[in-house]
Amino acid sequence: MLKKIPPDSPRCAHRPAHDIVGPGAAPITLVVNGIARALSIVPATTLAEALREQLALTGTKVACDRGACSACTVWLDGAPVCACMVLAIDVGDREVTTIEGLAQNGPLHPVQSAFIAHDAIQCGFCTPGLIMSCAALLAHTPDPSESQVRAALGGHLCRCGTYPHVIAAVLDASRRGRSRP
Amino acid sequence: MNRFEWMTPDGIAHAARAATATVATAMISRSGLPATDAAVLKAGGIDLLDLMKEGLLSPHRLINLLSIPGLDRIEPQEGGLRIGPTVTLAQLAAHEAVRARFRALADAAGASASPQIRHLATLGGNLLQRPRCWYFRSRAHHCARKGGDTCFAFAGENQYHAIFDHRGCAIVHPSTCATALVAFGAVLEITGPTGARRAASLEAFLRLPETDLQRENDLLPGEIVTAIRIPAHPLTTRSIHLKQGEIDSFDWPIAEVAVALDLADGICRRASVVLGAAAPAPHRAAQAEAALSGRAIDEALLRTAARAALEGAAPLSRNAYKLPIFEALVRRAIRAAIEA
Ligand SMILES: Cc1cc2nc3c(=O)[nH]c(=O)nc-3n(C[C@H](O)[C@H](O)[C@H](O)COP(=O)(O)OP(=O)(O)OC[C@H]3O[C@@H](n4cnc5c(N)ncnc54)[C@H](O)[C@@H]3O)c2cc1C
Ligand code: SF4
Ligand code: FES
Ligand code: FES
Numbered sequence: 167m168l169k170k171i172p173p174d175s176p177r178c179a180h181r182p183a184h185d186i187v188g189p190g191a192a193p194i195t196l197v198v199n200g201i202a203r204a205l206s207i208v209p210a211t212t213l214a215e216a217l218r219e220q221l222a223l224t225g226t227k228v229a230c231d232r233g234a235c236s237a238c239t240v241w242l243d244g245a246p247v248c249a250c251m252v253l254a255i256d257v258g259d260r261e262v263t264t265i266e267g268l269a270q271n272g273p274l275h276p277v278q279s280a281f282i283a284h285d286a287i288q289c290g291f292c293t294p295g296l297i298m299s300c301a302a303l304l305a306h307t308p309d310p311s312e313s314q315v316r317a318a319l320g321g322h323l324c325r326c327g328t329y330p331h332v333i334a335a336v337l338d339a340s341r342r343g344r345s346r347p
Numbered sequence: 348m349n350r351f352e353w354m355t356p357d358g359i360a361h362a363a364r365a366a367t368a369t370v371a372t373a374m375i376s377r378s379g380l381p382a383t384d385a386a387v388l389k390a391g392g393i394d395l396l397d398l399m400k401e402g403l404l405s406p407h408r409l410i411n412l413l414s415i416p417g418l419d420r421i422e423p424q425e426g427g428l429r430i431g432p433t434v435t436l437a438q439l440a441a442h443e444a445v446r447a448r449f450r451a452l453a454d455a456a457g458a459s460a461s462p463q464i465r466h467l468a469t470l471g472g473n474l475l476q477r478p479r480c481w482y483f484r485s486r487a488h489h490c491a492r493k494g495g496d497t498c499f500a501f502a503g504e505n506q507y508h509a510i511f512d513h514r515g516c517a518i519v520h521p522s523t524c525a526t527a528l529v530a531f532g533a534v535l536e537i538t539g540p541t542g543a544r545r546a547a548s549l550e551a552f553l554r555l556p557e558t559d560l561q562r563e564n565d566l567l568p569g570e571i572v573t574a575i576r577i578p579a580h581p582l583t584t585r586s587i588h589l590k591q592g593e594i595d596s597f598d599w600p601i602a603e604v605a606v607a608l609d610l611a612d613g614i615c616r617r618a619s620v621v622l623g624a625a626a627p628a629p630h631r632a633a634q635a636e637a638a639l640s641g642r643a644i645d646e647a648l649l650r651t652a653a654r655a656a657l658e659g660a661a662p663l664s665r666n667a668y669k670l671p672i673f674e675a676l677v678r679r680a681i682r683a684a685i686e687a
Contacts, residue, residue: 186408189350209353209409212396232397236463245437248463251396255353256411299462320596321461 187255194255198223199267207254214238214249217264225265225294229323236321239295240264246302248321265294268301277301280339281332288326296322300336309340348399352408354386359418359571362388362410363540366569370395370477371562374404379489381405388412388571390433390472393464398477402486403493412471418573419469421445426579432471432572436460436524439470449577450687451586451605455527458590461597471572474525474535474549478518478563478627479599480508492516492561505663507601510670511626516556517663519624520563523603525553526623527588529631530605534576540569549575553628563627583611585687589680591672600624602672606680608639615639620656620680622673632656635677644685653677 188209196203196213198221205220214231217223217240226249229237233251240249241263268275277300280286287293296319303310303318310318315336319329356362366388373385386408389395398404412418412433419433421442428444439445440457460468482488482499489495500508500517508517520526533549552565559565566572586607592598603623609616618639620632634655642648656677657670 185355186352188352192353208350210348210350231400233393233461233464236461239463242466245466246463247466248461251393251464251467253353253392253396256392256413316595318462321463 192255194257196221196254196257196262197259198262199264199270200261205254209253209255211254212250213240213252213254213257213262216254217249217262223264223266227291227294229291235292235295235323236299237292237295237323239298239322241298241302244302244305246299263298265298268297275301276339276343277304277336280335280342284331284335284338286328286331286335288324288328292322292324292326292328296324296328296332300332300339303336304340304343308343310336312337348396349383349402349405351406354408354410355414356410356412358415359538359573360542362412362415363538363542363569363571365408365410366540366571368406368568369562369566369570370398370404370475371566372568373406374398374477375494375561377494379486379493379495383407386410390469391435391467392472393468394472394476401484403484412571424576427577430470430575430577432575433469436465436468436470436473437462439524440465448580449527449531449586451527451530451588451607452524452577454588455523455590455603455605458588458600458603459523464597470524470575473522474528474575475564475566475572476521479521480518483518490516492518494561501663504665506665506668507599507624508663508666509626510660510662510666510673511622511630512555512557513627513661513663514555514557515560516627518556518563518627520553520626520628521599522629523588523590523600523623525549526603526621526629527586527605528575528577529553529629530586530607530619530621531577531580532619534578535572536574536576537566537570538573539567544573546576550629550631555627580607581609581611581616583616584609585684587680587683587687589676589683591676602669602676604673604676604680605629606677606684608644608681608684610644610685613643615642615644618652620652620677622656622677625669625673632658632677634658639681644681649678649681652681 191206227237238249368385373382389409418431436456446453588605590600590603607619618636620635622630635652638652
């Protein structure tokens with residue numbers, strides 16, 4: 167079950183006040199896909215870089231590196247964010263979920279199966295980010311309208327133009343979710 | 348991105364004392380190279396990271412405002428709202444009281460950027476982000492706003508630039524939320540490095556190039572916006588924000604309008620009409636407001652008001668297309684507010 171960030175909770179009070187770290191490497195702990203991982207990063211490291219280069223979780227893709235394509239979408243406490251515009255040191259104790267965490271050694275997430283069934287992948291570079299956004303949408307809104315799906319996908323760029331297949335896949339995954347016992 | 352120190356302040360006073368520059372002052376230079384000794388405030392970090400990745404800003408230290416508790420609350424206050432500066436655009440767009448009483452602000456927040464950005468971007472940072480002019484965002488163009496000698500927009504590509512108040516620089520103010528907040532007469536609470544507090548109306552705080560070409564606002568180094576206050580409005584007030592982009596997804600607006608009308612017994616007692624993506628600061632359409640105030644609004648009057656909203660417009664070589672878009676948006680916004 168996804169947690170929403172409560173509007174009045176203090177965020178990221180993960181270090182004692184007065185603390186100054188950097189510009190060199192500093193130790194941090196990231197909770198990724200349910201596991202606490204200790205790593206050493208310079209404060210200028212983005213979450214996307216930490217995931218890909220330090221934790222070898224290369225499912226998260228970086229395309230624009232400017233928050234403008236959503237290829238790098240991961241969840242922070244269940245909310246989809248672009249990992250290229252978050253500093254790893256700023257994550258604190260918020261839980262990070264990546265594409266690798268959606269179906270760990272288990273059956274595929276319904277959105278993943280629906281992407282395969284609907285041929286919603288071409289080159290695949292934008293796909294992990296799209297799947298994270300679609301899965302977050304269904305977790306919060308199990309029965310979305312097509313316009314809600316379009317709004318949830320609004321930040322994603324797919325140069326191969328898979329959009330219509332992606333929309334069909336999400337609507338199908340939502341129907342299947344509803345018909346399950 | 349340059350390497351920097353990361354500071355976790357223990358409160359507002361500590362953060363204010365530690366900040367040596369605003370992002371604007373750290374970016375002004377004769378040489379075209381940003382200052383490398385600045386300690387600047389960071390909220391969601393979206394605009395900061397963008398500027399740093401482009402090499403337009405090279406701070407020595409980031410002071411993380413997100414680690415200060417209590418700055419991310421939305422509270423009712425004297426019939427209005429008091430919004431903490433680190434409330435995210437996603438929280439603002441979804442908040443019940445904001446949706447119910449100050450719909451234009453919820454609409455504006457929800458129409459800004461993409462869902463992924465809205466979960467990170469804060470309201471304070473949104474109001475204080477630097478402009479999107481492509482010459483300003485290009486390292487190859489050392490324009491007047493960054494301390495250079497010229498504005499490249501007047502003779503260059505100005506299709507997304509201002510149609511009002513562009514003396515010396517033709518940016519449009521980048522904040523979608525500011526358009527709605529100016530329509531509501533929002534006030535900023537600001538604390539300075541000595542602990543002194545001041546309150547400033549957002550409309551006066553945001554500056555035109557004729558007053559200051561290099562800063563979009565009146566924030567001084569070491570000052571922190573500690574709250575954004577919306578004053579009480581009569582319960583009969585209806586508001587709406589409409590955005591027109593070039594595409595339907597997360598694009599920046601080419602035109603936007605916020606309207607707040609106090610309607611009672613068929614009469615518009617008070618009208619606020621503010622245009623965004625129109626001028627270097629949110630542009631109050633005073634002639635449109637005057638046309639609507641004290642009158643019963645019918646189709647003819649709202650058409651007159653929409654034309655009056657463009658009084659004083661001076662389009663540049665490539666952006667006259669904005670005029671009919673603004674006129675249509677103002678008409679639609681007034682109609683939508685009446686029907687809301
Ligand atoms: C793809 C994309 C599309 C976008 N589309 C839109 C759009 O349509 N409309 C729109 O309005 N914006 C849009 N944005 C911009 C985005 O909304 C802003 O960059 C963001 O809101 C900035 O907020 P932040 O919290 O990340 O600020 P930061 O980057 O942390 O800070 C921005 C500035 O504010 C200062 N600051 C922050 N908080 C305070 C405070 N409390 N007191 C004093 N100084 C402070 C910082 O020092 C810095 O100068 C878009 C961005 C992207 C990447
Ligand atoms: S419009 Fe302003 S920011 Fe853009 S080039 Fe001219 S001076 Fe620079
Ligand atoms: S790579 Fe992060 S949004 Fe494009
Ligand atoms: S499948 Fe190629 S970019 Fe989307």
